[in-house]
Amino acid sequence: MISNMLRFPLSMFDDDLDNWFFPESRTVSRRTRAGYPPFNVGVTDKNVDLYLFIPAMDPDTLDVVIEKNLLSVAGTRKLAENDEQQGSYSLKERFDGDFKRVITLPEDVDTDSVEANYEDGVLHIRVAKPVVSQPRQIQINVN
Amino acid sequence: MSEEKQLDLSQQKQPVSTAGQADAEIMTLRPLADIKETPEGVSVYLDMPGVAKDALDIDVDRNVLSIRGAINLHTPEELKPSYMELHSGVFERRFTLGDELDSANIKATLKQGELVVFIPRSEKHKPRKVEIKVH
Numbered sequence: 079m080i081s082n083m084l085r086f087p088l089s090m091f092d093d094d095l096d097n098w099f100f101p102e103s104r105t106v107s108r109r110t111r112a113g114y115p116p117f118n119v120g121v122t123d124k125n126v127d128l129y130l131f132i133p134a135m136d137p138d139t140l141d142v143v144i145e146k147n148l149l150s151v152a153g154t155r156k157l158a159e160n161d162e163q164q165g166s167y168s169l170k171e172r173f174d175g176d177f178k179r180v181i182t183l184p185e186d187v188d189t190d191s192v193e194a195n196y197e198d199g200v201l202h203i204r205v206a207k208p209v210v211s212q213p214r215q216i217q218i219n220v221n
Numbered sequence: 222m223s224e225e226k227q228l229d230l231s232q233q234k235q236p237v238s239t240a241g242q243a244d245a246e247i248m249t250l251r252p253l254a255d256i257k258e259t260p261e262g263v264s265v266y267l268d269m270p271g272v273a274k275d276a277l278d279i280d281v282d283r284n285v286l287s288i289r290g291a292i293n294l295h296t297p298e299e300l301k302p303s304y305m306e307l308h309s310g311v312f313e314r315r316f317t318l319g320d321e322l323d324s325a326n327i328k329a330t331l332k333q334g335e336l337v338v339f340i341p342r343s344e345k346h347k348p349r350k351v352e353i354k355v356h
Binding site: 117198 | 301306307
């Protein structure tokens with residue numbers, strides 16, 4: 079038993095050292111303790127773009143709702159259930175289970191104009207800004 | 222031998238100053254991982270969202286397995302970030318493989334941002350059932 083604990087076929091020396099020496103080091107796990115899935119938001123003149131980092135999901139099982147400037151994403155990540163092969167885990171860091179995140183969008187949006195794509199485990203949601211809040215070039219007339 | 226290697230790598234990661242540390246930490250992200258062991262071998266599952274197959278590098282140098290993948294979100298050029306939880310564009314993580322693993326026969330699959338790396342045990346290290354004959 080003890081010999082098993084001491085002898086892993088695979089070890090994560092870089093991580094272990096990081097944790098000892100730099101407990102505040104910025105890793106995915108530390109940064110995203112706020113919630114799953116982690117996300118980035120950016121804006122262009124016409125749209126608000128959200129990128130949710132949510133790998134290995136069936137996008138059909140994701141529940142994405144947008145209301146005013148609030149967007150919520152909910153779903154279940156079933157890592158263990160999808161795993162047919164028996165074995166013992168020596169490390170388990172990845173998120174497993176139910177999640178829900180509500181995101182406040184940085185600007186007003188037109189909830190009728192939403193596009194969502196899932197690629198390489200990233201859910202990209204593009205919501206158009208209302209036309210009134212899009213910047214307009216003003217023509218200056220010279221009299 | 223392997224101890225030496227480990228030390229070398231750990232020192233590379235050690236920043237010289239606090240300012241250096243901040244820079245170094247922003248440069249790469251450590252992907253979250255699960256590791257599962259079976260009699261046949263070891264499977265490493267890594268979350269690497271945004272990494273396409275051609276942006277992924279896996280290599281083994283002696284007993285160190287290195288995994289590196291660049292995130293490409295195909296963002297529009299004029300996009301101004303307003304909130305970010307993932308800052309770096311590169312995932313990177315290294316693992317030391319035990320001698321009982323067969324690093325020449327590693328298999329990897331990447332699907333929707335989830336990388337699965339399987340490292341088989343060498344034949345001689347697979348557990349064998351010993352039959353006890355009773356006379």
